Amino acid sequence: MPQAVATGVPDEPTRAAIRRLADDIEQSDGAPPLSDQALSHLGSADVAHLVASDDGRLIGYAQRDGATLELATEPTAVDLVLDAATSTGTLAWTHGRRSRLVSAFEARGYVEIRQLHQLRRPLDATHPLPADPPLADDIVVRAFEPGRDEQEWLAVNAAAFAHHPEQGDMTLTDLRARMAESWFDADGFLLAERGDELLGFHWTKVHADGNGEVYVLGVAPGAQGLGLGNGLLVRGLHHLERRGCPTVLLYVDGDNTGAIRLYEKAGFASYDTDVQWQLS
Structure with missing residues:
Protein backbone atom coordinates (compact mmCIF):
# COMPACT_ATOMS: atom_id res chain seq x y z
CA MET A 1 0.00 0.00 0.00
CA PRO A 2 1.43 3.44 -0.88
CA GLN A 3 2.67 5.45 2.08
CA ALA A 4 4.42 8.75 2.71
CA VAL A 5 6.76 9.07 5.66
CA ALA A 6 9.08 11.74 7.00
CA THR A 7 12.66 10.55 6.89
CA GLY A 8 16.16 11.62 7.72
CA VAL A 9 18.66 12.62 5.06
CA PRO A 10 18.00 10.38 2.04
CA ASP A 11 20.78 7.91 1.29
CA GLU A 12 22.52 7.92 -2.07
CA PRO A 13 20.22 5.33 -3.75
CA THR A 14 17.19 7.32 -2.63
CA ARG A 15 18.71 10.60 -3.85
CA ALA A 16 19.38 8.96 -7.21
CA ALA A 17 15.76 7.76 -7.34
CA ILE A 18 14.52 11.28 -6.54
CA ARG A 19 16.61 12.72 -9.36
CA ARG A 20 15.28 10.08 -11.78
CA LEU A 21 11.72 10.89 -10.74
CA ALA A 22 12.39 14.60 -11.22
CA ASP A 23 13.84 13.91 -14.69
CA ASP A 24 10.75 11.88 -15.66
CA ILE A 25 8.45 14.68 -14.47
CA GLU A 26 10.43 17.26 -16.43
CA GLN A 27 9.97 15.19 -19.59
CA SER A 28 6.23 14.96 -18.96
CA ASP A 29 5.41 18.41 -17.58
CA GLY A 30 7.96 20.45 -19.51
CA ALA A 31 9.80 21.87 -16.47
CA PRO A 32 11.86 20.43 -13.62
CA PRO A 33 9.71 19.96 -10.49
CA LEU A 34 12.56 20.75 -8.07
CA SER A 35 14.67 23.90 -8.05
CA ASP A 36 18.46 23.87 -7.95
CA GLN A 37 18.16 24.88 -4.29
CA ALA A 38 16.07 21.81 -3.51
CA LEU A 39 18.31 19.49 -5.53
CA SER A 40 21.41 20.79 -3.76
CA HIS A 41 19.73 20.03 -0.41
CA LEU A 42 18.87 16.39 -1.12
CA GLY A 43 21.75 15.40 1.15
CA SER A 44 21.21 18.13 3.74
CA ALA A 45 20.06 17.74 7.34
CA ASP A 46 19.04 21.41 7.39
CA VAL A 47 15.75 20.70 5.59
CA ALA A 48 12.96 18.18 6.20
CA HIS A 49 12.55 15.28 3.80
CA LEU A 50 9.47 13.16 3.08
CA VAL A 51 9.46 10.12 0.82
CA ALA A 52 6.43 8.33 -0.64
CA SER A 53 6.81 4.76 -1.82
CA ASP A 54 4.73 1.89 -3.14
CA ASP A 55 6.06 -1.60 -2.54
CA GLY A 56 9.57 -0.21 -2.18
CA ARG A 57 9.41 1.99 -5.29
CA LEU A 58 9.79 5.75 -4.90
CA ILE A 59 6.65 7.52 -6.16
CA GLY A 60 6.99 10.92 -4.49
CA TYR A 61 9.29 13.26 -2.60
CA ALA A 62 8.76 16.47 -0.65
CA GLN A 63 11.34 18.82 0.82
CA ARG A 64 10.42 21.46 3.39
CA ASP A 65 12.71 24.36 4.18
CA GLY A 66 10.97 26.36 6.90
CA ALA A 67 7.53 27.08 5.50
CA THR A 68 8.57 26.48 1.88
CA LEU A 69 7.76 23.18 0.20
CA GLU A 70 8.93 21.64 -3.07
CA LEU A 71 7.54 18.39 -4.43
CA ALA A 72 8.22 15.79 -7.09
CA THR A 73 5.49 13.16 -7.37
CA GLU A 74 3.91 10.72 -9.75
CA PRO A 75 0.31 11.73 -10.60
CA THR A 76 -1.17 9.05 -8.35
CA ALA A 77 0.92 10.21 -5.37
CA VAL A 78 0.13 13.94 -5.44
CA ASP A 79 -2.64 13.80 -2.84
CA LEU A 80 -0.72 11.34 -0.68
CA VAL A 81 2.31 13.62 -0.52
CA LEU A 82 0.30 16.80 -0.01
CA ASP A 83 -1.71 15.23 2.82
CA ALA A 84 1.52 14.34 4.60
CA ALA A 85 3.60 17.42 3.84
CA THR A 86 1.35 20.48 4.03
CA SER A 87 -0.19 22.55 6.81
CA THR A 88 -1.65 26.03 7.20
CA GLY A 89 0.83 28.65 6.06
CA THR A 90 2.70 26.33 3.73
CA LEU A 91 4.39 27.99 0.76
CA ALA A 92 4.78 25.74 -2.27
CA TRP A 93 6.08 26.05 -5.82
CA THR A 94 4.78 24.87 -9.15
CA HIS A 95 7.34 24.97 -11.93
CA GLY A 96 5.92 25.73 -15.37
CA ARG A 97 2.34 26.23 -16.51
CA ARG A 98 1.93 22.50 -17.20
CA SER A 99 2.86 21.40 -13.67
CA ARG A 100 0.64 18.56 -12.44
CA LEU A 101 0.47 20.32 -9.08
CA VAL A 102 -1.46 23.41 -10.22
CA SER A 103 -4.90 21.80 -10.16
CA ALA A 104 -4.13 20.06 -6.86
CA PHE A 105 -3.14 23.33 -5.19
CA GLU A 106 -6.20 25.13 -6.53
CA ALA A 107 -8.47 22.34 -5.28
CA ARG A 108 -6.97 22.56 -1.80
CA GLY A 109 -7.44 26.32 -1.48
CA TYR A 110 -3.89 27.49 -2.12
CA VAL A 111 -3.67 31.05 -3.45
CA GLU A 112 -1.08 32.40 -5.88
CA ILE A 113 1.23 34.93 -4.21
CA ARG A 114 4.27 35.20 -6.48
CA GLN A 115 5.25 34.65 -10.10
CA LEU A 116 8.71 33.82 -11.36
CA HIS A 117 8.91 34.26 -15.11
CA GLN A 118 11.19 32.24 -17.34
CA LEU A 119 12.49 34.25 -20.28
CA ARG A 120 14.44 32.85 -23.21
CA ARG A 121 16.65 34.16 -25.99
CA PRO A 122 18.10 32.26 -28.96
CA LEU A 123 21.80 32.43 -29.73
CA ASP A 124 22.08 32.10 -33.50
CA ALA A 125 22.99 34.07 -36.58
CA THR A 126 19.52 35.60 -36.84
CA HIS A 127 19.72 36.90 -33.25
CA PRO A 128 23.26 38.32 -33.01
CA LEU A 129 24.63 39.58 -29.74
CA PRO A 130 25.90 43.13 -29.42
CA ALA A 131 29.56 43.80 -28.71
CA ASP A 132 30.59 43.91 -25.06
CA PRO A 133 29.42 47.27 -23.67
CA PRO A 134 32.35 49.42 -22.52
CA LEU A 135 33.04 49.69 -18.79
CA ALA A 136 35.13 52.21 -16.90
CA ASP A 137 38.87 51.74 -17.45
CA ASP A 138 39.48 50.77 -13.83
CA ILE A 139 36.88 47.95 -13.85
CA VAL A 140 38.21 44.46 -14.61
CA VAL A 141 36.05 41.43 -15.43
CA ARG A 142 37.55 38.07 -14.55
CA ALA A 143 36.50 34.51 -13.72
CA PHE A 144 35.56 33.38 -10.20
CA GLU A 145 38.40 31.64 -8.36
CA PRO A 146 37.31 28.84 -5.96
CA GLY A 147 39.06 29.15 -2.63
CA ARG A 148 39.54 32.89 -3.04
CA ASP A 149 36.26 34.57 -3.90
CA GLU A 150 33.57 32.78 -1.89
CA GLN A 151 33.23 35.10 1.09
CA GLU A 152 33.35 38.36 -0.83
CA TRP A 153 30.87 37.03 -3.37
CA LEU A 154 28.48 35.96 -0.60
CA ALA A 155 28.62 39.45 0.92
CA VAL A 156 27.89 41.20 -2.38
CA ASN A 157 25.22 38.66 -3.28
CA ALA A 158 23.47 39.24 0.06
CA ALA A 159 23.54 43.00 -0.45
CA ALA A 160 22.40 42.83 -4.07
CA PHE A 161 19.51 40.50 -3.21
CA ALA A 162 18.66 41.79 0.26
CA HIS A 163 14.93 41.63 -0.51
CA HIS A 164 14.99 38.40 -2.49
CA PRO A 165 13.35 35.48 -0.62
CA GLU A 166 15.90 32.84 -1.65
CA GLN A 167 18.97 34.26 -3.39
CA GLY A 168 19.84 36.81 -0.72
CA ASP A 169 19.97 34.15 2.00
CA MET A 170 22.54 31.94 0.27
CA THR A 171 25.16 30.60 2.67
CA LEU A 172 28.66 29.25 2.18
CA THR A 173 27.22 25.75 2.47
CA ASP A 174 24.71 26.55 -0.29
CA LEU A 175 27.44 27.99 -2.49
CA ARG A 176 29.72 25.00 -2.00
CA ALA A 177 26.83 22.66 -2.82
CA ARG A 178 26.32 24.48 -6.14
CA MET A 179 30.06 24.39 -6.82
CA ALA A 180 30.02 20.62 -6.31
CA GLU A 181 27.40 20.16 -9.02
CA SER A 182 28.59 18.71 -12.33
CA TRP A 183 27.44 21.81 -14.23
CA PHE A 184 29.54 24.29 -12.23
CA ASP A 185 32.10 26.11 -14.38
CA ALA A 186 34.21 28.81 -12.76
CA ASP A 187 35.07 30.25 -16.18
CA GLY A 188 31.39 31.09 -16.64
CA PHE A 189 31.14 32.82 -13.25
CA LEU A 190 32.17 36.39 -14.12
CA LEU A 191 33.20 38.96 -11.51
CA ALA A 192 33.56 42.71 -12.07
CA GLU A 193 36.13 44.37 -9.80
CA ARG A 194 37.62 47.76 -9.16
CA GLY A 195 40.87 47.12 -7.39
CA ASP A 196 40.04 44.63 -4.64
CA GLU A 197 36.36 45.62 -4.51
CA LEU A 198 33.76 43.28 -6.04
CA LEU A 199 31.16 45.39 -7.83
CA GLY A 200 29.01 42.82 -9.59
CA PHE A 201 28.82 39.35 -11.08
CA HIS A 202 27.18 37.19 -13.71
CA TRP A 203 27.03 33.48 -12.88
CA VAL A 219 25.32 44.38 -8.87
CA ALA A 220 26.41 45.74 -5.49
CA PRO A 221 24.11 48.54 -4.29
CA GLY A 222 27.01 51.02 -4.26
CA ALA A 223 27.92 50.17 -7.86
CA GLN A 224 24.55 50.96 -9.41
CA GLY A 225 24.69 53.36 -12.34
CA LEU A 226 28.00 52.08 -13.74
CA GLY A 227 26.41 50.02 -16.52
CA LEU A 228 27.45 46.76 -14.89
CA GLY A 229 24.09 45.01 -15.26
CA ASN A 230 24.07 45.18 -19.05
CA GLY A 231 27.85 44.94 -19.31
CA LEU A 232 28.02 41.70 -17.35
CA LEU A 233 24.86 40.32 -18.98
CA VAL A 234 26.28 40.65 -22.49
CA ARG A 235 29.69 39.29 -21.51
CA GLY A 236 28.03 36.24 -19.97
CA LEU A 237 25.92 35.72 -23.08
CA HIS A 238 29.07 35.78 -25.19
CA HIS A 239 30.57 33.12 -22.92
CA LEU A 240 27.49 30.92 -23.40
CA GLU A 241 27.62 31.51 -27.14
CA ARG A 242 31.24 30.32 -27.18
CA ARG A 243 30.11 27.23 -25.27
CA GLY A 244 27.76 26.48 -28.17
CA CYS A 245 24.48 27.06 -26.31
CA PRO A 246 21.60 27.37 -28.81
CA THR A 247 19.33 29.14 -26.33
CA VAL A 248 19.71 31.03 -23.06
CA LEU A 249 17.08 31.11 -20.32
CA LEU A 250 16.70 33.01 -17.08
CA TYR A 251 14.24 33.49 -14.23
CA VAL A 252 13.03 36.86 -13.01
CA ASP A 253 10.39 37.88 -10.46
CA GLY A 254 7.23 39.29 -11.99
CA ASP A 255 7.48 42.49 -9.94
CA ASN A 256 11.12 43.18 -10.88
CA THR A 257 10.24 45.53 -13.71
CA GLY A 258 13.74 47.00 -14.01
CA ALA A 259 15.34 43.60 -14.59
CA ILE A 260 12.60 42.58 -17.02
CA ARG A 261 13.27 45.70 -19.10
CA LEU A 262 17.01 44.96 -19.10
CA TYR A 263 16.43 41.41 -20.32
CA GLU A 264 13.84 42.36 -22.93
CA LYS A 265 16.27 44.93 -24.39
CA ALA A 266 18.80 42.09 -24.66
CA GLY A 267 16.36 40.04 -26.74
CA PHE A 268 14.71 37.87 -24.09
CA ALA A 269 10.99 37.06 -24.29
CA SER A 270 8.50 35.26 -22.04
CA TYR A 271 8.60 31.46 -22.18
CA ASP A 272 7.04 29.97 -19.02
CA THR A 273 6.08 30.84 -15.44
CA ASP A 274 6.73 29.33 -12.00
CA VAL A 275 4.22 30.16 -9.29
CA GLN A 276 4.51 30.25 -5.52
CA TRP A 277 1.33 29.35 -3.66
CA GLN A 278 0.26 29.72 -0.04
CA LEU A 279 -2.19 27.65 1.97
CA SER A 280 -4.12 29.99 4.25
Whole structure:
Protein backbone atom coordinates (compact mmCIF):
# COMPACT_ATOMS: atom_id res chain seq x y z
CA MET A 1 0.00 0.00 0.00
CA PRO A 2 1.43 3.44 -0.88
CA GLN A 3 2.67 5.45 2.08
CA ALA A 4 4.42 8.75 2.71
CA VAL A 5 6.76 9.07 5.66
CA ALA A 6 9.08 11.74 7.00
CA THR A 7 12.66 10.55 6.89
CA GLY A 8 16.16 11.62 7.72
CA VAL A 9 18.66 12.62 5.06
CA PRO A 10 18.00 10.38 2.04
CA ASP A 11 20.78 7.91 1.29
CA GLU A 12 22.52 7.92 -2.07
CA PRO A 13 20.22 5.33 -3.75
CA THR A 14 17.19 7.32 -2.63
CA ARG A 15 18.71 10.60 -3.85
CA ALA A 16 19.38 8.96 -7.21
CA ALA A 17 15.76 7.76 -7.34
CA ILE A 18 14.52 11.28 -6.54
CA ARG A 19 16.61 12.72 -9.36
CA ARG A 20 15.28 10.08 -11.78
CA LEU A 21 11.72 10.89 -10.74
CA ALA A 22 12.39 14.60 -11.22
CA ASP A 23 13.84 13.91 -14.69
CA ASP A 24 10.75 11.88 -15.66
CA ILE A 25 8.45 14.68 -14.47
CA GLU A 26 10.43 17.26 -16.43
CA GLN A 27 9.97 15.19 -19.59
CA SER A 28 6.23 14.96 -18.96
CA ASP A 29 5.41 18.41 -17.58
CA GLY A 30 7.96 20.45 -19.51
CA ALA A 31 9.80 21.87 -16.47
CA PRO A 32 11.86 20.43 -13.62
CA PRO A 33 9.71 19.96 -10.49
CA LEU A 34 12.56 20.75 -8.07
CA SER A 35 14.67 23.90 -8.05
CA ASP A 36 18.46 23.87 -7.95
CA GLN A 37 18.16 24.88 -4.29
CA ALA A 38 16.07 21.81 -3.51
CA LEU A 39 18.31 19.49 -5.53
CA SER A 40 21.41 20.79 -3.76
CA HIS A 41 19.73 20.03 -0.41
CA LEU A 42 18.87 16.39 -1.12
CA GLY A 43 21.75 15.40 1.15
CA SER A 44 21.21 18.13 3.74
CA ALA A 45 20.06 17.74 7.34
CA ASP A 46 19.04 21.41 7.39
CA VAL A 47 15.75 20.70 5.59
CA ALA A 48 12.96 18.18 6.20
CA HIS A 49 12.55 15.28 3.80
CA LEU A 50 9.47 13.16 3.08
CA VAL A 51 9.46 10.12 0.82
CA ALA A 52 6.43 8.33 -0.64
CA SER A 53 6.81 4.76 -1.82
CA ASP A 54 4.73 1.89 -3.14
CA ASP A 55 6.06 -1.60 -2.54
CA GLY A 56 9.57 -0.21 -2.18
CA ARG A 57 9.41 1.99 -5.29
CA LEU A 58 9.79 5.75 -4.90
CA ILE A 59 6.65 7.52 -6.16
CA GLY A 60 6.99 10.92 -4.49
CA TYR A 61 9.29 13.26 -2.60
CA ALA A 62 8.76 16.47 -0.65
CA GLN A 63 11.34 18.82 0.82
CA ARG A 64 10.42 21.46 3.39
CA ASP A 65 12.71 24.36 4.18
CA GLY A 66 10.97 26.36 6.90
CA ALA A 67 7.53 27.08 5.50
CA THR A 68 8.57 26.48 1.88
CA LEU A 69 7.76 23.18 0.20
CA GLU A 70 8.93 21.64 -3.07
CA LEU A 71 7.54 18.39 -4.43
CA ALA A 72 8.22 15.79 -7.09
CA THR A 73 5.49 13.16 -7.37
CA GLU A 74 3.91 10.72 -9.75
CA PRO A 75 0.31 11.73 -10.60
CA THR A 76 -1.17 9.05 -8.35
CA ALA A 77 0.92 10.21 -5.37
CA VAL A 78 0.13 13.94 -5.44
CA ASP A 79 -2.64 13.80 -2.84
CA LEU A 80 -0.72 11.34 -0.68
CA VAL A 81 2.31 13.62 -0.52
CA LEU A 82 0.30 16.80 -0.01
CA ASP A 83 -1.71 15.23 2.82
CA ALA A 84 1.52 14.34 4.60
CA ALA A 85 3.60 17.42 3.84
CA THR A 86 1.35 20.48 4.03
CA SER A 87 -0.19 22.55 6.81
CA THR A 88 -1.65 26.03 7.20
CA GLY A 89 0.83 28.65 6.06
CA THR A 90 2.70 26.33 3.73
CA LEU A 91 4.39 27.99 0.76
CA ALA A 92 4.78 25.74 -2.27
CA TRP A 93 6.08 26.05 -5.82
CA THR A 94 4.78 24.87 -9.15
CA HIS A 95 7.34 24.97 -11.93
CA GLY A 96 5.92 25.73 -15.37
CA ARG A 97 2.34 26.23 -16.51
CA ARG A 98 1.93 22.50 -17.20
CA SER A 99 2.86 21.40 -13.67
CA ARG A 100 0.64 18.56 -12.44
CA LEU A 101 0.47 20.32 -9.08
CA VAL A 102 -1.46 23.41 -10.22
CA SER A 103 -4.90 21.80 -10.16
CA ALA A 104 -4.13 20.06 -6.86
CA PHE A 105 -3.14 23.33 -5.19
CA GLU A 106 -6.20 25.13 -6.53
CA ALA A 107 -8.47 22.34 -5.28
CA ARG A 108 -6.97 22.56 -1.80
CA GLY A 109 -7.44 26.32 -1.48
CA TYR A 110 -3.89 27.49 -2.12
CA VAL A 111 -3.67 31.05 -3.45
CA GLU A 112 -1.08 32.40 -5.88
CA ILE A 113 1.23 34.93 -4.21
CA ARG A 114 4.27 35.20 -6.48
CA GLN A 115 5.25 34.65 -10.10
CA LEU A 116 8.71 33.82 -11.36
CA HIS A 117 8.91 34.26 -15.11
CA GLN A 118 11.19 32.24 -17.34
CA LEU A 119 12.49 34.25 -20.28
CA ARG A 120 14.44 32.85 -23.21
CA ARG A 121 16.65 34.16 -25.99
CA PRO A 122 18.10 32.26 -28.96
CA LEU A 123 21.80 32.43 -29.73
CA ASP A 124 22.08 32.10 -33.50
CA ALA A 125 22.99 34.07 -36.58
CA THR A 126 19.52 35.60 -36.84
CA HIS A 127 19.72 36.90 -33.25
CA PRO A 128 23.26 38.32 -33.01
CA LEU A 129 24.63 39.58 -29.74
CA PRO A 130 25.90 43.13 -29.42
CA ALA A 131 29.56 43.80 -28.71
CA ASP A 132 30.59 43.91 -25.06
CA PRO A 133 29.42 47.27 -23.67
CA PRO A 134 32.35 49.42 -22.52
CA LEU A 135 33.04 49.69 -18.79
CA ALA A 136 35.13 52.21 -16.90
CA ASP A 137 38.87 51.74 -17.45
CA ASP A 138 39.48 50.77 -13.83
CA ILE A 139 36.88 47.95 -13.85
CA VAL A 140 38.21 44.46 -14.61
CA VAL A 141 36.05 41.43 -15.43
CA ARG A 142 37.55 38.07 -14.55
CA ALA A 143 36.50 34.51 -13.72
CA PHE A 144 35.56 33.38 -10.20
CA GLU A 145 38.40 31.64 -8.36
CA PRO A 146 37.31 28.84 -5.96
CA GLY A 147 39.06 29.15 -2.63
CA ARG A 148 39.54 32.89 -3.04
CA ASP A 149 36.26 34.57 -3.90
CA GLU A 150 33.57 32.78 -1.89
CA GLN A 151 33.23 35.10 1.09
CA GLU A 152 33.35 38.36 -0.83
CA TRP A 153 30.87 37.03 -3.37
CA LEU A 154 28.48 35.96 -0.60
CA ALA A 155 28.62 39.45 0.92
CA VAL A 156 27.89 41.20 -2.38
CA ASN A 157 25.22 38.66 -3.28
CA ALA A 158 23.47 39.24 0.06
CA ALA A 159 23.54 43.00 -0.45
CA ALA A 160 22.40 42.83 -4.07
CA PHE A 161 19.51 40.50 -3.21
CA ALA A 162 18.66 41.79 0.26
CA HIS A 163 14.93 41.63 -0.51
CA HIS A 164 14.99 38.40 -2.49
CA PRO A 165 13.35 35.48 -0.62
CA GLU A 166 15.90 32.84 -1.65
CA GLN A 167 18.97 34.26 -3.39
CA GLY A 168 19.84 36.81 -0.72
CA ASP A 169 19.97 34.15 2.00
CA MET A 170 22.54 31.94 0.27
CA THR A 171 25.16 30.60 2.67
CA LEU A 172 28.66 29.25 2.18
CA THR A 173 27.22 25.75 2.47
CA ASP A 174 24.71 26.55 -0.29
CA LEU A 175 27.44 27.99 -2.49
CA ARG A 176 29.72 25.00 -2.00
CA ALA A 177 26.83 22.66 -2.82
CA ARG A 178 26.32 24.48 -6.14
CA MET A 179 30.06 24.39 -6.82
CA ALA A 180 30.02 20.62 -6.31
CA GLU A 181 27.40 20.16 -9.02
CA SER A 182 28.59 18.71 -12.33
CA TRP A 183 27.44 21.81 -14.23
CA PHE A 184 29.54 24.29 -12.23
CA ASP A 185 32.10 26.11 -14.38
CA ALA A 186 34.21 28.81 -12.76
CA ASP A 187 35.07 30.25 -16.18
CA GLY A 188 31.39 31.09 -16.64
CA PHE A 189 31.14 32.82 -13.25
CA LEU A 190 32.17 36.39 -14.12
CA LEU A 191 33.20 38.96 -11.51
CA ALA A 192 33.56 42.71 -12.07
CA GLU A 193 36.13 44.37 -9.80
CA ARG A 194 37.62 47.76 -9.16
CA GLY A 195 40.87 47.12 -7.39
CA ASP A 196 40.04 44.63 -4.64
CA GLU A 197 36.36 45.62 -4.51
CA LEU A 198 33.76 43.28 -6.04
CA LEU A 199 31.16 45.39 -7.83
CA GLY A 200 29.01 42.82 -9.59
CA PHE A 201 28.82 39.35 -11.08
CA HIS A 202 27.18 37.19 -13.71
CA TRP A 203 27.03 33.48 -12.88
CA THR A 204 26.13 31.44 -15.95
CA LYS A 205 25.09 27.80 -16.22
CA VAL A 206 25.02 25.25 -19.03
CA HIS A 207 22.23 22.66 -18.74
CA ALA A 208 22.51 19.01 -19.70
CA ASP A 209 20.46 19.72 -22.86
CA GLY A 210 23.04 22.29 -23.96
CA ASN A 211 20.97 25.38 -23.21
CA GLY A 212 22.60 28.16 -21.22
CA GLU A 213 21.23 30.14 -18.30
CA VAL A 214 21.74 33.55 -16.78
CA TYR A 215 21.91 31.83 -13.41
CA VAL A 216 22.48 34.89 -11.21
CA LEU A 217 23.19 38.47 -12.29
CA GLY A 218 23.84 40.93 -9.49
CA VAL A 219 25.32 44.38 -8.87
CA ALA A 220 26.41 45.74 -5.49
CA PRO A 221 24.11 48.54 -4.29
CA GLY A 222 27.01 51.02 -4.26
CA ALA A 223 27.92 50.17 -7.86
CA GLN A 224 24.55 50.96 -9.41
CA GLY A 225 24.69 53.36 -12.34
CA LEU A 226 28.00 52.08 -13.74
CA GLY A 227 26.41 50.02 -16.52
CA LEU A 228 27.45 46.76 -14.89
CA GLY A 229 24.09 45.01 -15.26
CA ASN A 230 24.07 45.18 -19.05
CA GLY A 231 27.85 44.94 -19.31
CA LEU A 232 28.02 41.70 -17.35
CA LEU A 233 24.86 40.32 -18.98
CA VAL A 234 26.28 40.65 -22.49
CA ARG A 235 29.69 39.29 -21.51
CA GLY A 236 28.03 36.24 -19.97
CA LEU A 237 25.92 35.72 -23.08
CA HIS A 238 29.07 35.78 -25.19
CA HIS A 239 30.57 33.12 -22.92
CA LEU A 240 27.49 30.92 -23.40
CA GLU A 241 27.62 31.51 -27.14
CA ARG A 242 31.24 30.32 -27.18
CA ARG A 243 30.11 27.23 -25.27
CA GLY A 244 27.76 26.48 -28.17
CA CYS A 245 24.48 27.06 -26.31
CA PRO A 246 21.60 27.37 -28.81
CA THR A 247 19.33 29.14 -26.33
CA VAL A 248 19.71 31.03 -23.06
CA LEU A 249 17.08 31.11 -20.32
CA LEU A 250 16.70 33.01 -17.08
CA TYR A 251 14.24 33.49 -14.23
CA VAL A 252 13.03 36.86 -13.01
CA ASP A 253 10.39 37.88 -10.46
CA GLY A 254 7.23 39.29 -11.99
CA ASP A 255 7.48 42.49 -9.94
CA ASN A 256 11.12 43.18 -10.88
CA THR A 257 10.24 45.53 -13.71
CA GLY A 258 13.74 47.00 -14.01
CA ALA A 259 15.34 43.60 -14.59
CA ILE A 260 12.60 42.58 -17.02
CA ARG A 261 13.27 45.70 -19.10
CA LEU A 262 17.01 44.96 -19.10
CA TYR A 263 16.43 41.41 -20.32
CA GLU A 264 13.84 42.36 -22.93
CA LYS A 265 16.27 44.93 -24.39
CA ALA A 266 18.80 42.09 -24.66
CA GLY A 267 16.36 40.04 -26.74
CA PHE A 268 14.71 37.87 -24.09
CA ALA A 269 10.99 37.06 -24.29
CA SER A 270 8.50 35.26 -22.04
CA TYR A 271 8.60 31.46 -22.18
CA ASP A 272 7.04 29.97 -19.02
CA THR A 273 6.08 30.84 -15.44
CA ASP A 274 6.73 29.33 -12.00
CA VAL A 275 4.22 30.16 -9.29
CA GLN A 276 4.51 30.25 -5.52
CA TRP A 277 1.33 29.35 -3.66
CA GLN A 278 0.26 29.72 -0.04
CA LEU A 279 -2.19 27.65 1.97
CA SER A 280 -4.12 29.99 4.25
